[in-house]
Amino acid sequence: MTPNKLVYKNLTRRRGRFIFTLLGIVIGMASFVAFMAMGGSLKAEIERESAALGANLVVTPKGSCAYEQVSILTGEQLPTTITAAEVATIRAIEGMQAIPYLAERSAINNRPVSVMGVLPIETKEFKGWQIAKGVYFPTDDAEGAVLGAVLAEQFELEPGDQVRVRGTMLPVLGVLEETSGKDDLTIFLSLPQAQQLYQQNDLVSYVAVRVDKLDEVDLYAMKIKAQVSLGVVSDKQMLNSVLGIVGTVNVTLQLIAAVAILAAAFGIVNTMLTATYERKREIGILQAMGAARSTIFRLFLLESAIYGLLGGFGGAVLGLAGSFFVAPYISQNAATSFVKGSQTSVDPMLLLGAVFFSTLIAMLSGLYPAWKAAKLSPVEAISYE
Amino acid sequence: MSDAIIKTTGLSKEYGRGDTRVRALRGVDLEVPRGSFTCIVGPSGHGKSTLMHLIGGLDRPSGGSVSIDGQEMFTLKGKQLAELRAKKIGFVFQFFNLLQSLTAAENIEAALMLAGVPEVQQKQRARELLATVGLSDKVDAKPGQLSGGQQQRVAIARALANDPPVLLMDEPTGNLDSSAEAEVMTVLDELKRQGKTIILVTHSSEIAARASYLVKVRDGRIEEVVTSRQVLKKIA
Ligand SMILES: Nc1ncnc2c1ncn2[C@@H]1O[C@H](COP(=O)(O)OP(=O)(O)OP(=O)(O)O)[C@@H](O)[C@H]1O
Ligand SMILES: [Mg+2]
Numbered sequence: 001m002t003p004n005k006l007v008y009k010n011l012t013r014r015r016g017r018f019i020f021t022l023l024g025i026v027i028g029m030a031s032f033v034a035f036m037a038m039g040g041s042l043k044a045e046i047e048r049e050s051a052a053l054g055a056n057l058v059v060t061p062k063g064s065c066a067y068e069q070v071s072i073l074t075g076e077q078l079p080t081t082i083t084a085a086e087v088a089t090i091r092a093i094e095g096m097q098a099i100p101y102l103a104e105r106s107a108i109n110n111r112p113v114s115v116m117g118v119l120p121i122e123t124k125e126f127k128g129w130q131i132a133k134g135v136y137f138p139t140d141d142a143e144g145a146v147l148g149a150v151l152a153e154q155f156e157l158e159p160g161d162q163v164r165v166r167g168t169m170l171p172v173l174g175v176l177e178e179t180s181g182k183d184d185l186t187i188f189l190s191l192p193q194a195q196q197l198y199q200q201n202d203l204v205s206y207v208a209v210r211v212d213k214l215d216e217v218d219l220y221a222m223k224i225k226a227q228v229s230l231g232v233v234s235d236k237q238m239l240n241s242v243l244g245i246v247g248t249v250n251v252t253l254q255l256i257a258a259v260a261i262l263a264a265a266f267g268i269v270n271t272m273l274t275a276t277y278e279r280k281r282e283i284g285i286l287q288a289m290g291a292a293r294s295t296i297f298r299l300f301l302l303e304s305a306i307y308g309l310l311g312g313f314g315g316a317v318l319g320l321a322g323s324f325f326v327a328p329y330i331s332q333n334a335a336t337s338f339v340k341g342s343q344t345s346v347d348p349m350l351l352l353g354a355v356f357f358s359t360l361i362a363m364l365s366g367l368y369p370a371w372k373a374a375k376l377s378p379v380e381a382i383s384y385e
Numbered sequence: 386m387s388d389a390i391i392k393t394t395g396l397s398k399e400y401g402r403g404d405t406r407v408r409a410l411r412g413v414d415l416e417v418p419r420g421s422f423t424c425i426v427g428p429s430g431h432g433k434s435t436l437m438h439l440i441g442g443l444d445r446p447s448g449g450s451v452s453i454d455g456q457e458m459f460t461l462k463g464k465q466l467a468e469l470r471a472k473k474i475g476f477v478f479q480f481f482n483l484l485q486s487l488t489a490a491e492n493i494e495a496a497l498m499l500a501g502v503p504e505v506q507q508k509q510r511a512r513e514l515l516a517t518v519g520l521s522d523k524v525d526a527k528p529g530q531l532s533g534g535q536q537q538r539v540a541i542a543r544a545l546a547n548d549p550p551v552l553l554m555d556e557p558t559g560n561l562d563s564s565a566e567a568e569v570m571t572v573l574d575e576l577k578r579q580g581k582t583i584i585l586v587t588h589s590s591e592i593a594a595r596a597s598y599l600v601k602v603r604d605g606r607i608e609e610v611v612t613s614r615q616v617l618k619k620i621a
Contacts, residue, residue, distance in 0.1 A: 001504065002498065006487075006495060009491070010486055013485070013486040282484050285478075285481075288441070288476040289495065289496045290470040290471020290496070290500060291471075292463060292468070293464075294464065295467075382478060
């Protein structure tokens with residue numbers, strides 16, 4: 001017999017209660033881990049998109065806020081108020097490259113997809129795209145669509161097929177190589193064609209800017225602002241404000257999970273207190289056998305710690321599995337739409353942290369019952385029937 | 386009685402305060418010789434169990450002292466007192482002595498664990514002890530699968546686990562029928578032969594008849610101590 005074995009025997013003597021208490025902590029930890037994992041992959045995805053944008057500065061309509069910045073990274077529809085004249089002014093500034101985009105939406109088989117109007121030749125070079133199938137736009141105002149790799153595969157579209165964009169059938173010219181970003185899920189049109197289809201004559205949504213000398217980013221931001229009355233954000237500012245929004249969403253979700261864990265913790269308190277009352281006489285016997293109060297305390301604390309250990313492990317596994325399977329279903333709004341197509345990464349630190357955290361919670365929950373058990377006087381415990 | 390293993394002086398115990406105050410023991414001076422079989426008898430509620438609890442260090446007295454093997458008990462701190470219980474004293478109570486989730490052998494192993502015996506030596510010792518109380522075939526039985534007499538014999542085996550010099554038994558057969566009591570008495574005879582010091586509370590005249598000393602308790606005091614030669618006469 002060892003203290004661990006004794007604890008194990010005591011834990012499993014009331015199977016039903018053991019399992020239900022454990023389920024409580026498993027579910028609480030699972031939701032916590034799932035939200036953490038999703039939040040983590042969301043963050044990674046946003047950072048990837050920001051890098052994929054390939055810009056140091058983004059010119060947005062005047063007065064745009066964080067929501068528009070999220071939309072730039074997610075490919076949501078954006079208000080288009082930047083005029084051709086403004087684009088031309090920006091593009092005339094020396095020492096930097098400026099690429100305008102028109103971000104719109106369409107639907108294929110009732111599923112929403114992003115549509116982007118681009119300057120074919122410059123954008124391809126700017127983004128470093130490669131063609132996987134078919135051809136790219138032969139000219140800057142060519143008819144037809146170039147598709148992202150995942151979108152083409154999803155809707156089984158090949159070069160030569162037709163794709164309907166805003167009610168107009170367009171030939172599929174080619175399919176891009178995978179970029180593992182949102183470009184994979186986008187229909188690209190030449191800017192003139194997109195403007196015509198969406199009746200946005202001469203207007204674009206935003207302009208991505210890459211400066212030649214990185215340490216002069218601020219200088220160029222000021223130069224742009226001096227010439228046009230538009231918003232200018234650096235990629236870092238944009239990243240920070242988007243991550244800020246995502247962070248708020250994450251914190252909210254984690255608070256919900258924290259409430260679930262708190263409820264589970266009270267479940268442990270309840271179970272352990274019940275065990276203390278049930279085993280009152282046995283505690284007296286143990287004391288008569290020579291167990292010190294500290295020994296009783298440790299046995300009970302260890303018993304509740306096991307709930308945390310098993311619950312943390314079970315919760316982490318279930319939570320990671322959950323975030324993997326559930327994530328696609330919650331990717332319907334802008335803030336979480338990144339999750340689609342992204343792989344939930346299994347972070348061993350998250351697993352370890354979950355087990356550690358829930359063990360800590362369980363031990364805290366066990367403190368009071370263990371103290372109650374340890375402070376029982378042997379005579380009182382033995383006289384109890 | 387020069388070689389007293391247990392000695393109490395002016396031992397008293399009060400429960401409660403004010404109107405609810407109960408004076409369970411009112412100054413008990415008792416010397417228990419090493420290797421003796423002492424029975425404590427007396428009417429219900431007169432302080433027999435209270436005396437046993439104090440002798441065993443399960444409770445602290447309101448006044449007076451207890452020493453075991455010359456060691457003053459109540460100057461010890463809780464942890465040391467617990468250690469003393471593990472090494473010097475074996476307890477058997479009237480009922481529900483066993484840890485219900487453990488088998489007969491495991492109950493004994495738990496006692497060995499608490500006295501610091503390493504796990505590898507526990508199994509062998511538990512089997513030996515169960516053999517001495519005639520329960521070699523019940524090693525893996527849970528308390529619920531044992532009769533009352535068998536449970537008490539396991540409890541005795543467990544009390545013997547750390548080879549303590551003193552065994553304290555509070556009505557060990559109080560809950561048993563006469564045949565089960567006979568089983569326990571056989572074990573007690575063997576322990577007597579081995580020279581254990583046994584202090585036993587009982588209402589059974591059969592057991593009292595085997596005592597070397599009979600201590601009669603009344604109203605929290607020792608009314609009379611009868612030595613073995615007189616015991617049989619007294620009982621009859
Ligand atoms: N924890 C307690 N709190 C208050 N009073 C107590 C407590 N334990 C015992 N008493 C009282 O102390 C007195 C002695 O009790 P004790 O249990 O020692 O009697 P006993 O001789 O063992 O009786 P029995 O033969 O019925 O076991 C009784 O009046 C009892 O009510
Ligand atoms: Mg009693």
